[in-house]
Amino acid sequence: MERTAPAKVGHLFVLISYPCWRCFDDRRWIPDxxxxxxxxxxxxxxxxxxxxxxxxxxxxxxxxxxxFIIVGASVSGLATTISLKNSGHSVLVLEKDPQLGGAxxxxxACARICPNGSKIxxxxxxxxxxxxxxxxxxxxxxxxxxxxxxSEGSEPDFLGENRWNEDLLFETRGGYMQFRHQDLMRILxxxxxxxxxxxxxxxxxxxxxxxxxxxxxxxxxxxxxHTADAIIGADGPNGIVRRTLLEEEGESHxxxxxxxxxxxxxxxxxxxxxxxxxxxxxxxxxxxxSGIWVGPGRSAWIFPVGGENDLALTVYTPDSMQDGSWTEPxxxxxxxxxxxxxxxxxxLASLAQDVTCVQIKNPYNLESWVSESGRVMVxxxxxxxxxxSGFHPYSIALEDAAFIGKIFSHTRDPDRVPExxxxxxxxxxxxxxxxxEVDMEYVEAATCEGEMHDQRDAGMRANHAAGRxxxxxxxxxxxxxxxxxxxxxxxxxxxxxxxxWGRYRPTKTESGEEEQPRINHMSFFSSIVSSTTDETEYYEx
Ligand SMILES: Cc1cc2nc3c(=O)[nH]c(=O)nc-3n(C[C@H](O)[C@H](O)[C@H](O)COP(=O)(O)OP(=O)(O)OC[C@H]3O[C@@H](n4cnc5c(N)ncnc54)[C@H](O)[C@@H]3O)c2cc1C
Numbered sequence: 001m002e003r004t005a006p007a008k009v010g011h012l013f014v015l016i017s018y019p020c021w022r023c024f025d026d027r028r029w030i031p032d033x034x035x036x037x038x039x040x041x042x043x044x045x046x047x048x049x050x051x052x053x054x055x056x057x058x059x060x061x062x063x064x065x066x067x068f069i070i071v072g073a074s075v076s077g078l079a080t081t082i083s084l085k086n087s088g089h090s091v092l093v094l095e096k097d098p099q100l101g102g103a104x105x106x107x108x109a110c111a112r113i114c115p116n117g118s119k120i121x122x123x124x125x126x127x128x129x130x131x132x133x134x135x136x137x138x139x140x141x142x143x144x145x146x147x148x149x150x151s152e153g154s155e156p157d158f159l160g161e162n163r164w165n166e167d168l169l170f171e172t173r174g175g176y177m178q179f180r181h182q183d184l185m186r187i188l189x190x191x192x193x194x195x196x197x198x199x200x201x202x203x204x205x206x207x208x209x210x211x212x213x214x215x216x217x218x219x220x221x222x223x224x225x226h227t228a229d230a231i232i233g234a235d236g237p238n239g240i241v242r243r244t245l246l247e248e249e250g251e252s253h254x255x256x257x258x259x260x261x262x263x264x265x266x267x268x269x270x271x272x273x274x275x276x277x278x279x280x281x282x283x284x285x286x287x288x289x290s291g292i293w294v295g296p297g298r299s300a301w302i303f304p305v306g307g308e309n310d311l312a313l314t315v316y317t318p319d320s321m322q323d324g325s326w327t328e329p330x331x332x333x334x335x336x337x338x339x340x341x342x343x344x345x346x347x348l349a350s351l352a353q354d355v356t357c358v359q360i361k362n363p364y365n366l367e368s369w370v371s372e373s374g375r376v377m378v379x380x381x382x383x384x385x386x387x388x389s390g391f392h393p394y395s396i397a398l399e400d401a402a403f404i405g406k407i408f409s410h411t412r413d414p415d416r417v418p419e420x421x422x423x424x425x426x427x428x429x430x431x432x433x434x435x436x437e438v439d440m441e442y443v444e445a446a447t448c449e450g451e452m453h454d455q456r457d458a459g460m461r462a463n464h465a466a467g468r469x470x471x472x473x474x475x476x477x478x479x480x481x482x483x484x485x486x487x488x489x490x491x492x493x494x495x496x497x498x499x500x501w502g503r504y505r506p507t508k509t510e511s512g513e514e515e516q517p518r519i520n521h522m523s524f525f526s527s528i529v530s531s532t533t534d535e536t537e538y539y540e541x
Pocket of ligand 1 (some may be wrong): 073075076077094095096097101102111181207209234236237327381386388389393394395397497
């Protein structure tokens with residue numbers, strides 16, 4: 001069915017009869033080769049274990065690989081489970097919520113996966129057509145003014161657009177896709193549990209209340225105690241494992257600083273958008289389908305999400321003191337914090353139900369992601385909390401998972417756990433910290449005030465008039481960041497560590513014998529000459 005866009009709405013909304021929604025809906029921005037490429041699977045699988053039923057359990061059987069406890073069954077926890085399982089290790093996942101996604105099902109919002117994340121799903125064989133159908137594509141996004149178009153009959157003030165370069169997506173082996181959080185969780189959970197021969201157990205309603213880093217042991221609220229060769233905290237920014245490591249550094253969550261901004265988030269069903277006559281503005285303009293409405297002080301980001309292409313609406317506002325979460329309702333109505341804005345935006349916001357509110361914080365940077373004992377580590381949001389609803393948190397959670405699983409594919413030796421966990425931080429910290437800055441830069445650019453605001457709008461308008469990407473010039477660095485961020489391969493990075501460092505250390509075989517490293521003299525030489533002094537010292541230790 002062809003649809004007709006409204007007659008005169010800035011540059012983008014020209015009168016055309018076009019099959020754009022069909023283009024937009026056919027997920028062409030999740031390239032076919034993303035789906036057609038045969039999945040790579042690595043590692044071996046082990047016979048099944050049941051959930052330990054004793055009051056005290058010890059996961060240890062060197063022939064079966066190392067034993068890991070993962071605290072938290074969200075994106076990082078489940079993805080890390082897949083990755084460690086693929087490397088032949090045993091994993092016990094402990095999740096405090098009683099079910100997958102917990103209370104979040106009512107507040108389901110948007111999981112954005114950039115190419116650096118989607119290539120990991122691809123490598124795990126998780127981008128079959130069925131999975132792809134659960135994601136909305138994102139060919140790019142338009143920029144519009146938040147603080148214009150106030151009256152009925154006015155037009156949205158269009159500034160320009162950013163389209164992903166197809167060559168870039170091809171070279172980086174990824175598509176840009178947006179799942180419902182809940183759907184992504186289901187995909188990851190099913191894969192973690194797939195293959196009954198694997199040694200994976202996921203326990204819901206299992207809240208960890210204490211972590212003993214020296215004993216490598218966790219205690220649940222039920223009193224159960226579990227031990228393992230390593231504990232991985234994938235328990236988010238307020239989790240117990242992060243808290244334990246903060247305490248080791250003499251800090252607490254109090255050390256996180258508020259930015260004064262909060263994020264309101266909701267999903268608005270597509271049918272409701274059509275019913276209220278808002279489709280021309282949010283669906284039927286061009287094939288881009290996503291919009292960032294920029295203002296001074298506030299900003300709204302609207303993206304299609306999930307197989308149904310509902311709309312994920314997120315509003316950045318300075319008007320909330322609630323220290324909320326993804327699983328509890330916002331205390332203030334969205335309409336009370338949205339402020340003066342475009343009339344279409346206001347109408348869309350009025351349709352939002354089940355809204356959540358999450359504060360944007362500048363978190364304390366843990367100096368060490370690994371405990372002093374060397375056996376307890378954090379990753380994902382627990383290691384590097386992101387601004388909520390940023391472009392990158394989900395993808396870097398997948399990267400963390402892919403990296404840790406890949407390096408642990410090289411050992412079954414419990415004595416090497418501290419070294420491997422430290423290698424994770426050494427390789428991942430700088431990238432995650434830069435990506436956090438990039439995500440904050442988007443929020444700042446979309447909400448800036450005064451001279452910066454005027455310059456931003458003028459620059460985007462000029463770019464658009466000249467047929468250029470709206471972000472060229474003033475936001476050139478952000479465009480260049482995309483290539484670096486999208487092009488990264490966590491798996492290659494993990495290989496790099498192993499080839500240059502990891503394999504030169506003695507390791508125990510499964511029978512417990514010490515195996516001397518096999519030194520390839522060419523690689524040995526090149527690793528020395530390409531290393532810094534510190535790294536050389538590390539090698540010679
Ligand atoms: C329910 C939920 C819904 C979300 N929805 C969105 C969204 O719509 N949009 C968005 O941008 N981001 C959302 N997020 C955040 C998003 O998941 C993260 O930004 C990131 O992508 C991955 O985070 P993570 O897996 O490292 O940590 P998180 O997603 O924060 O998960 C941490 C997990 O650890 C569990 N946990 C915490 N403490 C304990 C404990 N003591 N014992 C056992 N388990 C524990 C939590 O219940 C949770 O499942 C959501 C997070 C959650 C938990």
